[in-house]
Amino acid sequence: MSFTSGLKCRECGREYPEEALHVCEFCFGPLEVVYDYEKIKGAISRESIERGPRSIWRYKELLPASSDLDIGTGYTPLIKADNLAAELGLKELYLKNDTLNPTWSFKDRVVSVALAKAIELGYDTIACASTGNLANSVAAHAAKAGLKCYVFIPRDLEPGKIMASAVYGPNLVAVDGNYDDVNRLCSEVAGQYDWAFVNITIRPYYAEGSKTLGFETVEQLGWKVPDHVVIPVASGSMLTKIHKSFKEMHKVGLLDEEPNVRVSAAQAEGCNPVTTAFKNNTFNVKPVKPDTIAKSLAIGNPADGYYGLKVLEETGGSAEDASDEEIVEGIKLLARTEGIFAETAGGVTVACLKKLVETGKIDKDETTVAYITGGGLKTLEAVADDLGVTMVIEPTLEAFSSSLESVEARSQTIKVQGLATREI
Numbered sequence: 370m371s372f373t374s375g376l377k378c379r380e381c382g383r384e385y386p387e388e389a390l391h392v393c394e395f396c397f398g399p400l401e402v403v404y405d406y407e408k409i410k411g412a413i414s415r416e417s418i419e420r421g422p423r424s425i426w427r428y429k430e431l432l433p434a435s436s437d438l439d440i441g442t443g444y445t446p447l448i449k450a451d452n453l454a455a456e457l458g459l460k461e462l463y464l465k466n467d468t469l470n471p472t473w474s475f476k477d478r479v480v481s482v483a484l485a486k487a488i489e490l491g492y493d494t495i496a497c498a499s500t501g502n503l504a505n506s507v508a509a510h511a512a513k514a515g516l517k518c519y520v521f522i523p524r525d526l527e528p529g530k531i532m533a534s535a536v537y538g539p540n541l542v543a544v545d546g547n548y549d550d551v552n553r554l555c556s557e558v559a560g561q562y563d564w565a566f567v568n569i570t571i572r573p574y575y576a577e578g579s580k581t582l583g584f585e586t587v588e589q590l591g592w593k594v595p596d597h598v599v600i601p602v603a604s605g606s607m608l609t610k611i612h613k614s615f616k617e618m619h620k621v622g623l624l625d626e627e628p629n630v631r632v633s634a635a636q637a638e639g640c641n642p643v644t645t646a647f648k649n650n651t652f653n654v655k656p657v658k659p660d661t662i663a664k665s666l667a668i669g670n671p672a673d674g675y676y677g678l679k680v681l682e683e684t685g686g687s688a689e690d691a692s693d694e695e696i697v698e699g700i701k702l703l704a705r706t707e708g709i710f711a712e713t714a715g716g717v718t719v720a721c722l723k724k725l726v727e728t729g730k731i732d733k734d735e736t737t738v739a740y741i742t743g744g745g746l747k748t749l750e751a752v753a754d755d756l757g758v759t760m761v762i763e764p765t766l767e768a769f770s771s772s773l774e775s776v777e778a779r780s781q782t783i784k785v786q787g788l789a790t791r792e793i
């Protein structure tokens with residue numbers, strides 16, 4: 370049974386068949402999948418979803434493809450982050466830990482849906498333009514599905530992300546340029562070769578995968594929508610789709626009341642076209658040339674920037690950006706308080722969450738969810754200069770004991786100083 374009825378232009382409303390199309394022929398607006406929400410309402414319930422697989426496919430009625438291609442994407446933990454909440458002064462904070470996906474980032478959600486659709490549409494070759502995580506995920510899914518795969522990346526990508534793509538055996542094309550150059554090239558390649566470019570030619574289907582982040586959050590909160598969500602932004606697609614997911618859940622009868630959620634955006638200072646537009650009170654997103662350690666978010670010309678800003682405005686949310694230093698601090702803060710090791714995008718989210726609380730943009734009483742979208746082992750170089758071992762010793766008990774004494778003495782000193790400061 371199908372719950373979709375084609376594609377529709379987000380701007381002029383013109384309708385299209387459910388094919389590999391992504392822009393409106395008339396106004397160049399982006400195309401979106403159309404669902405029959407009444408039909409879905411009759412087909413699903415909280416209970417039917419709870420009985421479903423422990424993956425994104427428990428929400429298959431609200432996705433534009435149903436699949437046998439399941440590598441275990443989704444249904445990641447929503448962690449109650451009491452330690453980080455206390456440190457930031459928030460009453461109730463949750464972290465959606467998407468570092469635990471099959472290729473250690475949220476991109477598995479969008480790629481699982483895109484690949485399922487590409488197979489349905491009869492493609493034998495999958496391709497993408499990637500800032501790194503997408504490359505990992507497309508290569509892994511293509512391997513599982515037995516499809517040919519071309520992955521285009523900026524040449525200066527982190528070694529961890531290159532290896533985590535190469536291992537699955539794709540054709541890995543390193544381009545001398547930044548992501549926006551790669552993306553432009555891929556649009557031309559897509560015109561020349563009949564391949565399914567997951568984030569270009571079949572983008573409307575791909576983008577829908579991000580909704581599962583919102584669906585799962587609500588289910589894991591006991592079918593409640595949070596008061597505030599903090600979302601990292603590259604193209605802005607995930608932010609708009611998480612917002613859309615809350616509305617859809619209401620439309621199909623999964624919520625008791627209409628969602629009332631504020632959506633806030635997090636970017637790196639070195640690539641902040643969306644947060645800059647927000648702060649300047651304009652919907653006109655001015656492209657930038659990215660220069661940041663958060664390479665997974667380094668899209669200088671974000672395709673969904675405008676729509677993301679609309680969501681911030683509509684929901685009364687806000688936007689912040691973080692410097693490279695603050696990103697590293699954010700990674701360490703998250704690891705130290707909650708035991709989660711995130712990549713630079715996670716550092717961006719935590720650093721911006723902190724700023725949003727400090728500036729009062731997030732109220733201390735708001736139940737807040739922050740999205741941690743990628744794992745730290747892929748961007749080790751970001752923290753390498755900052756971290757090290759506690760002691761280096763000869764393999765003897767004496768050596769350990771005497772080293773331990775000085776280490777403990779040091780922490781003693783720190784504690785005493787802390788107490789003294791507080792007493793004064």
Ligand SMILES: *Cc1c(COP(=O)(O)O)cnc(C)c1O
Nearest residue numbers: 502603604605606607714742743
């Ligand atoms: C791609 C990516 C994002 C943001 O995705 P958009 O939908 O393009 O805004 C966030 N976090 C990580 C780790 C990513 O790889």
Ligand SMILES: [Zn+2]
Nearest residue numbers: 378381393396
């Ligand atoms: Zn149109």
